[in-house]
Amino acid sequence: MNSLKLILTNKRYFSVVWVFCSLNIMIGTWVLYIPNVKANLGLNDAQIGFALFCVALGIISFLPIVPLLIKKVGLGKLTFLGIVIFSLAFTLPVFVNSYITLCFSLFIVGIFSGVTDIAMNALVSEIEKRDTINIMSSAHGFFSLGGVIGASIGSLLIGVISIPFYHMVLIAAAIIVVNLLLFKNYFHINESIEKKEGNSFSFKVLKPVIPVALIALVIMSSEGAIEHWSSIYLLEIVNIKNTTLSGIGFLVFSIMMTIGRFFGDGISAKIGSIKIIFLGSVFAILGYCCVLTTNFIITSIGFGVIGLGLSVIIPEVFRIAGKIEGVKASVGISMVSGIGFGGFLLGPVVLGYISNTFNLKISFLTLLLLTVIVALITINLMFKTRTK
Template identity: 50%
Template sequence: MKSLRLILSNAKYFAPAWVFSSINILIGTWILYIPYIKGKFDLNDAQIGFALFFTALGLLISIPFVAIINKKIGVGKSTKIGIILLAIFYNFPLLAPSYIALCTALLCVGFLSGFTSISLNALTSHIEKNEEQNFMSAAHGFFSLGGFIGAGIGSLFISQFSNPSIHMLGISVFIILTTFFLAKNYEKISGSEKEKTNHNATFFSSIKPLLVISIIAFIIMFNEGAVEHWSNLFLFDVIKVSESKAGFGFILFSLTMTIGRFLGDGFSHRIGSKKIILYSSSIAFIAYLCIISSSFYFSVLGFGLLGFGLSVIVPEVFRIAGKTKGIETSFAISIVSGIGFVGFLVGPVILGAISNWSNLVMSYVFLSVLIIIAFLLALFGLKKKV
């Protein structure tokens, strides 16, 4: 909890952590109004899915540009500009007059989401190295907290807004004002002051150290995306619980993931990134054994353990990427997060295909096998001290 106290007691650390929250506050608020968008344009599920695909496409398109822009204006200024533009552009999907305009707006939102997230992770990594303080995991915990604020609190007040655009505008103004107030703590950070690139190395030899952690990021975010979309259906279809209980798994998963990320930095400081990835993936594998036990209580417990297990791995992967020698921090994180986000996007789709071919239990067996692969990659592919 040292990193959480550090964030809450020092604006230097709270400011970037608040950007993590801000991103998910916007996402959580937008998610509340997807049914409204569906009704507004009379869309079926396939059309909604296709529209949301443009968010993912925009995110992927942003990846090659982030490192270039970060290098020109700095990671601090990129983060500030990114979150402000993201807050503005999140209003456009609700204001879109047509389906084509909706897809275009979501493409822009996706681009800015990717740009802001990658710049922010590069900024956090830079502050960690310069200040010799671990807070990457706790900062990601604030992302989870932001989702609760956006969707949780927003759902309590949604009935107060007859026009969804007013609600989103209010959230956007709040995010922009807090950003202007807090950004002075990080906007002057360039992120390249102490970065040294090995000019004698080839491109492929430079990114070789990133390949293992990129695959680990892909696997873990694949799992996160799959569980987010399929946990409710697993309890409903396999365990045969009522609809009112089907959400228990994901609720506990989200709660333990948030707690795990708040605790993760302390463990990382004591035992190092490699060990924490090994221990966490072991917990995740045990969690899957509980989930597929076909017992309601064991399955819900499994989802809770899974939240703990997966919670700190992605922050640790970003931390390792940011410390990779001979490569710019923003570029390293762009590569790792880009590959990771691909996993997050395709995870639900592949899990659905496996379930359709066999059954949902087999889909979760497949996820547990991926966790074993991540464990082996960390065991044999990562240096002892990372």
């Protein structure tokens, strides 16, 4: 918790992690209005699914360009501009009146979501290197907290503000105002220029990033799968009778993930990034074993243990990607972010296919086996580190 105390007592650090929080406040608010947008435009599940996929297309299409933008604009400046434009862009999806404009608006949201995500992670990585501190995990904890804040405040305001566009504009305005009060603390920070750093996405330059990106792919696939399938798992596999309890798995998962991220920096500082990823994967493996018992209480605990285990992995993956020798932080983080987010989107789809072919329990068994692979990758990375 030392990193959390450091963040809350230092404006330089708090101003940066607030960008993480801001990003997910907007997302948490938007999620409340997806059913509303679907109904107003008369969309079916396939259409709304493709519209949401346009966010991913926006993110992926801009990934190679972000390092160049960071170089031209500056790391701190791009982080601030990213969150401002992202907030404004997210007012559009609830305002449009056609399916084509919905897809286009979500594509724009995706572009600035990716720009902000990469810039803010690269900014934290830069600050960690300059100040020799560990705050990446807590920064991601604030991201998780932002989703809770957005959904909570949104749930209260949704009954008061009858027009979704006004609601989104109000939240966007609040986020921009708070960031305007804080941005001067990081605005002029630029990415360090070191000799022999790779700026391109060539295989030779990015080869050291590949194992880390694979970890991101698997772990973010798991996060996406649990978000989409945990409720159905409790209903169809665990056979709970009370449908109001179907969300307990994801709730416990989210709470433990937030808590784990606030403690992750201290543990990482003591044992290192690779070891904490291994430890997190072991916890996740144990959690999946509990989930597969199909006993309601043990399964619910299992989702919490998975959340605790996965919580520390993605922040550490970004931390490693930002410190790989010979690779610029923005380039490494771009690659890891793109592959990881691809997993987050495609993971639930692949698991749905597996579930349709076999059953949902086999899908979660697949997640267990993939997490075992993550543990094996980290063991290999630990071995390579020791032999250097």
